[in-house]
Amino acid sequence: MSSTNRRAAVLGSPIAHSLSPVLHRAAYAELGLDHWSYDRFEVDEAALPGFLAGLGSSWAGLSLTMPLKRAILPLLDEISETAASVEAVNTVVFTDDGRKVGDNTDVPGMIAALRERGVDTVESAAVLGAGATASSALAALARICTGPVTAYVRSEGRAAEMREWGARLGVDIRTAGWEQAAQALRAPLVIATTPAGTTDALAAAVPEQPATLFDVLYEPWPTELAAAWSARGGAVVGGLDLLVHQAVLQVEQMTGRKGPLQAMRNAGEQALENR
Known part of the structure; x- marks a missing residue:
């Protein structure tokens, strides 16, 4: 194996609490990629073009978090169909010929996390919230949900945005006000995409014998909703599941090696316990 040093990193603002370095470094250790390093950099939209311009040939790829997932789009040479469908890139791979290729592993990461818990298809679903993660959730649901999806949102402006995303992604989308959100909890799959505490x-x-909740938060964990859901016997998929599955796909794209799921999950769980 080549001993040439290879670099990757996660960019965003704020970035100090990102678990990505823990996950990717655990993957490198498990795969014996001793010459690979993975760091984090505080980068906002204004600093992004300059940061990219300063990267040398040792760089293999980048992970992107807020607020850069859309800011990166005009700076890339190519983006995947998945990234284009949600207008968001969380993964950049640098090719041997110097091109910057963007992808979105959040969408397939969501599908993989659900599949791991036995959820391959659902007849309907509910989405709580309407931000960037909600659009990724709709893209995932476009592939696994055979019927309608109801989004519960706080404003008519957000409702209109979700209807636009639904039309674009081919999802049979309905919208409802946040005051009706308790109704969402009876859906076969509920995806909560809102900030902590919401x-x-x-x-x-939470009803008796609920179905499946996918709560995209991982800190604090469990959320009150996830804890109540588990207590009533429902299946819960958490934010760490999503984070690990999307990172597994990033490792594969950047290194060409299959990401070691269990080693990465163990490292993420340990890091959260230590906080």
Whole structure:
């Protein structure tokens, strides 16, 4: 194996709490990629073009978090169909000929995390929230949901955005006000994409024998909603599941080696326990 040093990193702002370095470094250790390093850099939209311009030939790829997933788009040479469908890139790979190729591993990462828990298809679903993660959720649902998806949102502007995403992604989308969000909890699959604390008030409304909840948060964990869901016997997929599965795909794209799922998950769980 080549001993040429290879570099990768996660960029975003704020970035200090990102678990990506823990996950990727665990993968390198498991795969014996001693000459690979993975760092984190505080980079906002204004600094992004200059940062990219300063990268040398040792760079293999980048992970991107907020607020860069859309800011990166005009700076790339090519983007995947998945990334184009949600107008968001979380993975950049540098090719041997110097091209910058963008992809989105959040969407297939969501599908893989659900599949791991036995959820391959659902007849309908509910999405709580309407931000960037909600559009990725709709893209995932476009592939696994055979019927309608209802998005519960706080404003008519957000509702209109979700209807536009639904039309674009080929999802049979309906929208409802946040005050009706308790109704969402009876869906075969509920995907919560809101910031910490937003869904806490819904915990008391979890029905007996709920189906599957995918809560994209991983800190604090479990959320009040996830804890109530588990207590009533429902299946819960968490934000760490998503983070690990999308990172497995990133490792594969950047290194050409299959990402070691269990080693990466163990490292992520240990890091959260230590916080």
